[in-house]
Amino acid sequence: MSAATEKKIRVVVAKPGLDGHDRGAKIIARALRDAGMEVIYTGLHQTPEQIVETVIQEDADAVGLSILSGAHMTLVPRVLELLREQGADDVVVTLGGTIPSDDVKELKELGVAEVFTPGASTEQAVEFIRNAVRA
Amino acid sequence: MATTGSDSERWERDTFRAAPERDAPFSTISGEPVRPLYTEADLPADPDGVIGFPGEYPFTRGVYGSMYRGRLWTMRQFAGFGTAAETNRRFRYLLDHGQTGLSTAFDMPSLMGLDSDHPRSEGEVGREGVAVDSLGDMQTLFSGIPLDEVTVSMTINAPAAIMLAFYVVAAERQGVPAERLGGTIQTDILKEYIAQKEWCFPVDPAMRLVGDMIEWCASHMPRWHPVSISGYHIREAGSTAAQELAFTLKDGLTYVEQAVARGLDVDDFAPRLSFFFNAHIDFFEEIAKYRAARRIWARELRDTFGARKPESWRMRFHTQTAGVSLTAQQPLNNIVRTAIEALAGVLGGTQSLHTNSFDEALALPTENAVRVALRTQQIIAEETGVANTIDPLGGSYFVEALTDRMEEQAYEYFGKIDQLGGMVEAVKRGFPQREIADAAFRYQQELESGVRKMVGVNAYTEGDDLGPEILRIDPAFEVEQVQRLRTIRERRDADRAARALEALVEGARDPGENLMPLLLEAARADCTEGEMVSRLQTVFGSYREAPVF
Numbered sequence: 001m002s003a004a005t006e007k008k009i010r011v012v013v014a015k016p017g018l019d020g021h022d023r024g025a026k027i028i029a030r031a032l033r034d035a036g037m038e039v040i041y042t043g044l045h046q047t048p049e050q051i052v053e054t055v056i057q058e059d060a061d062a063v064g065l066s067i068l069s070g071a072h073m074t075l076v077p078r079v080l081e082l083l084r085e086q087g088a089d090d091v092v093v094t095l096g097g098t099i100p101s102d103d104v105k106e107l108k109e110l111g112v113a114e115v116f117t118p119g120a121s122t123e124q125a126v127e128f129i130r131n132a133v134r135a
Numbered sequence: 136m137a138t139t140g141s142d143s144e145r146w147e148r149d150t151f152r153a154a155p156e157r158d159a160p161f162s163t164i165s166g167e168p169v170r171p172l173y174t175e176a177d178l179p180a181d182p183d184g185v186i187g188f189p190g191e192y193p194f195t196r197g198v199y200g201s202m203y204r205g206r207l208w209t210m211r212q213f214a215g216f217g218t219a220a221e222t223n224r225r226f227r228y229l230l231d232h233g234q235t236g237l238s239t240a241f242d243m244p245s246l247m248g249l250d251s252d253h254p255r256s257e258g259e260v261g262r263e264g265v266a267v268d269s270l271g272d273m274q275t276l277f278s279g280i281p282l283d284e285v286t287v288s289m290t291i292n293a294p295a296a297i298m299l300a301f302y303v304v305a306a307e308r309q310g311v312p313a314e315r316l317g318g319t320i321q322t323d324i325l326k327e328y329i330a331q332k333e334w335c336f337p338v339d340p341a342m343r344l345v346g347d348m349i350e351w352c353a354s355h356m357p358r359w360h361p362v363s364i365s366g367y368h369i370r371e372a373g374s375t376a377a378q379e380l381a382f383t384l385k386d387g388l389t390y391v392e393q394a395v396a397r398g399l400d401v402d403d404f405a406p407r408l409s410f411f412f413n414a415h416i417d418f419f420e421e422i423a424k425y426r427a428a429r430r431i432w433a434r435e436l437r438d439t440f441g442a443r444k445p446e447s448w449r450m451r452f453h454t455q456t457a458g459v460s461l462t463a464q465q466p467l468n469n470i471v472r473t474a475i476e477a478l479a480g481v482l483g484g485t486q487s488l489h490t491n492s493f494d495e496a497l498a499l500p501t502e503n504a505v506r507v508a509l510r511t512q513q514i515i516a517e518e519t520g521v522a523n524t525i526d527p528l529g530g531s532y533f534v535e536a537l538t539d540r541m542e543e544q545a546y547e548y549f550g551k552i553d554q555l556g557g558m559v560e561a562v563k564r565g566f567p568q569r570e571i572a573d574a575a576f577r578y579q580q581e582l583e584s585g586v587r588k589m590v591g592v593n594a595y596t597e598g599d600d601l602g603p604e605i606l607r608i609d610p611a612f613e614v615e616q617v618q619r620l621r622t623i624r625e626r627r628d629a630d631r632a633a634r635a636l637e638a639l640v641e642g643a644r645d646p647g648e649n650l651m652p653l654l655l656e657a658a659r660a661d662c663t664e665g666e667m668v669s670r671l672q673t674v675f676g677s678y679r680e681a682p683v684f
Contacts (some may be wrong), residue, residue, distance in 0.1 A: 014684075018243035018259050020332025023373045023459075026572050026684040027579050033684075043682035044332050045247070046257065069243050070499075070608065074258025096462070100498060100605055118463040118496050118593045121583050 011135050013061045014042040014051040016079065019069035024096055028064060032120035032129065048078040055083065055091055062092035064125070072099055072107070080111045088100040092132040094125070138175040140378055142247035145170065160586055164417040165375035167540065173532035173576045185430070186535065189525045194527035195426050195538065197484040198449040208480075209487035210512045211453065215265035216242030216499050217612040218619075219275035222265040226280060228502065232509060236290040236318075236333060238262035239276070241298075248294040250665030251616045259342040260613040263499070264290075266392075269663045273301035274308060283311045284433050287318035288363070288453070288487075293335035295322040297345050297401060297667050299361075299656040319360040319409060319453070322348055325386040325558060328566045331368035332680070335668050337562055340675035341394060343646065349394050351651035360409045361451065362390055369567075370413035371459045373575020376424045379413060380541055381548030382558075382567045384431055389442055389558040401440045404448035412477040415457040419674070421476070422528055423537035425452070425483030430538075431545055448664040456479035457490040461496040465591035466603055467494035474511050480483045481515055482528055488512055498605040567681050572684060620663065626662035635660040643674040 003080050013029040015022055022044055033039045040058050042051060067075060076095055083089050095107060096116040104115045113130050151171055162168045164450045179185040187193055190200030199205060214225045226237050242264040244256035249400055250268050251260045260266050267273055277287070282305075291298045299320050303313050312315040324341040327334050334341065345362060352361035366383035374382070387408060394404055396505030410428065414421050432450035436442040456476035461469045470493045477490045490508040500508070516522055528534045555561040561566075581587040635657040656669055 018255065018333075019263065019332075020327075021372075022326070022332060023371070027373075027576055029684040030572075030576055032581075039684075041682050041684050043680055045255075069259055070262035071243075071258035079153050098497065101221050101602060119589075122579060123583060 008036065008038045008059045009130065010038040010040070010058060011061065011129060012040045012042065012051070012055050012058055012060045012067050014043045014046055015067075016046050016048055016051055016065055017069045017071045018045055019067070020044055021068040021119055022066070024068075025048040025064075025066040028066070028096065028122060028125055031034060031126055032064075033127040035130070037126075037129070048075055048082055051079055052082040052086060052088070056086055060091060062094065062129050064129070065093065065095045066116060067095065067097040067099075070098075072097060072104055075112055076107055084105070092129065094129065094132075095118070096125070102108060140176045143172060143176055150450055150482045155647050157464040160581075162675050163376065163420040164578075164587070165377060165574075166418060167375075167377070167420065167537075169190060169481075169545065173536050173550065175256045176531060177532045177536035178530075180536060182215060182530075182535070185539075186529060187347055192437065192445065192448060194429040194449060196529045198429065201514075202484060202525040203481075204525065206263060207338070207522060209236045209286070209517050210234050210483055210488045210509060210516075211236040211238045211306050211489055212505060212509055213240050213290065213455065213489050214237040214244070214287075214505070216263070216606070217265065217281040217608055219265055219272040219614070221266060223276055223278055223280075224614040225502075226276075229505070229509070230285070230504060234509060234512065234603060236286045237280070238289065239290065241278070241289070241291050241335070241617070242266045245298075245664065246291060246293065246333040248297075248664060248668030250663050251613065251620050254667055258613075261614050262608055265300055266616045267298065267301065268616070268665065269623050270301050270304050270658050270661055271619070271623050273298075273305040277305060277309075281311075282309055283310070283315045284475065287316075289318070292321050292324050292327045292331070293333055293341065294668055295320050295324075296650060296654050296666055297658070297664050299348060299402075300360060300658040301653070301664075303356075303655060306496070311356050314357055317358040319363045320348075321363040321365060321411070323365045323386060325562055326365050326368055326391065328562045328678075329369055329386075330372040330374075334499075335677045336672065336675040337678045338559060340643075340671075341678075342559065344650065345390060345418060346393050346397055347649045347651055349398060349404050351649055352407065353399060357407075360407050361404075361420065363409050364390065365411040367411050367413045367455055369571065370457065372571050373459075374571045375574050376415065376417070376420050376495045377541055377544035378548070378570055378574060379566070380424050380428055380431075381552075383410065383412070384435075384545060384551055385558045387432070388435055388439075391436070392557075395440065401436070401442045402444045405436055405440070405442050406444060406449070410450055410452035412452050412454050412485075413457050414454045414483075415486075415614045416460045416472055416476060418475060418479050419537055420541075421479040421536055421642060422483045423541050425454075425485070426482075426534070426538045427541035427545065428452070429484070431544060431586060434597075451486045453487040453489070454485040455484070456480070456491045458491055458495060461491060462495040462589060462591050464596065465598070466493050468591055468624045469496065470507060473508060474515070477511055478515055478519075478521065481521060482526075484526060494603050494605060499608070501604055501606045504603070545663055566680065568684055622664070623661055630661045632657075632662050632666075635662055636666060639667060640670050642673060643671050
């Protein structure tokens with residue numbers, strides 16, 4: 001299949017929780033779009049329910065969560081659980097934010113495909129999503 | 136003989152070009168080009184008038200005549216996590232170690248006007264700041280701290296009027312009347328829509344609440360700063376230094392305009408407005424930013440608003456080092472970054488300063504890391520000698536040229552914002568939001584292409600330190616906080632609380648009514664923050680941003 005006819009990867013970039021730090025989410029959204037993906041950015045202060053609904057409605061291949069409020073151990077497992085309930089556990093879930101390494105390990109065991117911590121490049125995120133969705 | 140522009144050109148041609156330059160961007164972190172040399176020809180045409188003297192209009196060299204020879208800046212470390220009791224312990228620790236003022240960080244539910252038992256608060260209680268739901272929490276937070284002696288800063292915006300009410304009543308119960316309270320509450324709602332994004336209401340009613348606070352404080356709290364106009368979060372969201380300067384000052388001018396339109400005399404409230412800026416890593420650019428800010432504010436207050444008191448022209452500000460400049464990689468390097476940034480704040484003439492802790496790119500700071508951050512300020516104050524003379528960089532060809540350039544860029548933005556119909560309209564249309572997102576993206580690209588270097592991130596990456604010990608918030612805090620909240624609701628006089636909330640709703644319907652007295656009564660009646668916000672939302676509505684990226 002040539003690149004031109006290949007289906008575009010659809011990614012939801014989501015900000016769960018109450019923090020307003022959207023610098024990273026917006027940069028990632030733009031970088032994914034520039035890399036040729038179809039990007040849906042949810043905006044701020046989304047509940048896990050709202051995010052999963054967007055993923056289902058948009059028929060997304062991946063969802064990138066961005067959290068800098070420290071609530072990741074509450075919000076991320078909830079998103080994973082809701083995706084499973086909706087039969088959408090094939091959706092690639094990534095997380096970006098200030099996530100302590102112990103939590104990274106636990107979240108990956110729960111089903112998060114990759115966690116991007118401070119200093120990660122947009123290129124890494126783009127490559128990861130491209131490979132994970134195509135796999 | 137004075138150096139002229141043609142002398143510098145001759146030097147550049149004959150001497151400077153003799154050797155090739157390094158391959159480097161030679162521009163500030165904001166992208167502003169920097170020339171190889173600045174000379175006398177770069178000074179303003181009227182240096183005496185434009186640069187002037189400390190404590191005199193236009194205050195380029197500092198707001199006070201004696202500056203740090205009279206009194207050092209206030210060392211004010213921002214703190215808050217877990218329950219009010221836990222943060223109260225951290226406050227006392229800081230005061231015991233020589234800190235001279237307090238600064239309160241609230242958790243996300245408190246910033247968004249949600250009680251700790253709201254379903255959306257789950258997992259967020261006490262995580263990024265202290266949870267304050269009620270008067271009782273505020274009393275615990277400052278228990279044993281004499282509020283007539285210590286100045287207190289509170290970083291909260293959308294529900295600022297409610298937190299101020301809790302604070303005033305908490306002090307009242309300590310026997311300290313409102314007129315003796317010194318400190319600051321942030322209240323800068325415009326920058327919330329622009330950058331920090333913690334809101335409760337749509338823009339117009341939120342602006343009314345700011346006006347209510349300015350008005351009430353002008354007559355009841357002469358030592359209080361009801362608004363701290365903040366560039367910090369604008370910069371952290373990715374703006375350039377010039378954008379931070381321009382948007383912040385325009386926000387401030389907009390609050391002044393609104394208060395004057397309500398019939399207040401500018402000299403009755405302008406002296407109590409204060410500012411809050413970022414200290415980023417580009418040393419000279421930051422110093423120029425503070426100097427330009429003072430000059431613009433003085434001119435606008437005197438000439439545009441006709442303020443007559445010099446206190447109204449004086450732009451006093453707090454500074455915090457740039458969180459965004461810290462790296463999770465090789466975290467000890469952050470001590471150095473913070474020291475350089477703090478020095479820029481001091482050489483820029485700040486009135487108070489918060490230095491970040493080296494572990495903050497990883498989690499909330501540990502006590503050890505906070506102590507190093509405070510010691511950094513104490514070293515600058517006591518050992519380096521930089522506080523011996525006022526504005527030691529005044530007259531520097533480079534710094535004066537950068538100061539002028541900053542000022543020019545700020546006025547360019549003022550022009551664009553005015554064309555959009557003013558700041559409120561510009562914010563509603565997402566103009567500053569988009570400018571910042573563009574700048575943030577540009578910077579990220581420069582970082583990823585290697586044009587900009589960040590030590591430990593895209594240069595000198597070998598030898599990453601082992602992660603330091605990090606502060607963990609005990610999840611038991613959340614359970615404890617929810618329990619406290621329920622107890623307050625059970626024990627209070629239910630009729631009085633219901634009446635207070637009803638009166639608040641009535642007051643909100645009348646745009647001519649100042650809501651502060653009604654909020655004070657609601658605080659005394661043990662109404663919670665979430666109850667007050669949700670009742671106000673029945674009149675004001677809530678806010679949803681149209682996301683742009």
